[in-house]
Amino acid sequence: MKDVIIGLFASAGYDRAAQGVAGAGRKLAAELGGKLHAVLLGVADEATKSAVASVVDVLTIADQAALQEYQTENYLSALAEICKAKQPAAVLLSNDTYSQELAPRLAHRLGGSAGADGLALSVVDGKVRVTRSVYGGKAMASIELKKSPAVVWLRSRAFDTAPARGTQAEISQATVELPAQLSATITERKVEAGDEARLEDAKIIVSGGRGLGGSEPFIELRKIADILGAQMGASRAACDSGWVPPSWQIGQTGKKVAPGLYIAVAIHGASQHLAGMSDSKCVAAINIDKDAPIFKHCRFGIVEDYRKVVPLLIERLKELKK
Secondary structure (H helix, E strand, O other): OOOOEEEEEEEHHHHHHHHHHHHHOOOOOOOOOOEEEEEOOOOOOOHHHHHHHHHOEEEEEEOOOOHHOOOHHHHHHHEEEEEEEEHHOOOOOOOOHHHHOOOOOOOOOOOEEEEEEEEEEEEEEOOOEEEEEEEEOOOEEEEEEOOOEEEEOOOOOOOOOOOOOOOOOEEEEEEOOOOOOOOOOOOOOOOOOOOOHHHHHEEEEEEEEEHHOOOOHHHHHHHHHHHHHHEEEHHHHHHOOOOOOOHHOOOOOOOOOOEEEEEEEEHHHOHHHHHHHHHOOOEEEEEOOOHHHHOOOEEEEEEEEHHHHHHHHHHHHHHOOO
16 A cells, blocks of 8 residues: 555646646655556546546546546445555645545545645655644644545645656546445536636636725726736735626635735725735735735735726836736
């Protein structure tokens, strides 16, 4: 039981989150002295299969008809069956909603331990340890998962991508037993409009908070984001007020992000928000309150009304862009 399995969903392709999971899996497999396996669930295109096969030792594809679309019970059964056959030391998943839903259930079915929101992994005395932030990002905890396998979902962009091996993985097809009857069936899917990349994968995020006072200031923040090629984010207060879509929410109950640059505008910095963005490499904040907690977590801070700063910032960025 030294091998590591990464669970990937074909619908996501080999995106940045999957690349990070593969990178974490490669490092953990090396520490354990085992192989890195990937289980690809759903119907994947050839580019995704080839990309995954280039970074793992063994690739198992489960693409039977019932797995074409995500359904919790089917995906859980498929992953559990394949993992039971391979007896891994650890199973790693991404930080998407599906993975967060599957991880604890999969650990239960395999008789293992579950870990969440992993920022780092290590092996101590043969046990997998997960490092994650706690208390709203104010402290870090190292948690030993005593029962094997360790099933952990990982935070996006917290891990380097896996290097290509130079040779393609051993590829096999798996046909798994799925539940004859499901407790719930999907009757309709609605795809949210928009072509923006996932916030979890963003390299730069421009985020607004309650202090903006409404939806219109987000139009100005969008100008900054467009110049920088950034994604838009928001605090829970801004989302709950209906100023921006719920999908923009960053925080304890929203997205967990780790961009290279996080620009927080009129965000006070409640612990719930910090829990979602504390892994940002560089934080720049604009807030009228000099005692706002966000200033304790930023590298660059401006104590000023955003309405005075944002227009100047837009103009300066435009000049630099020329």
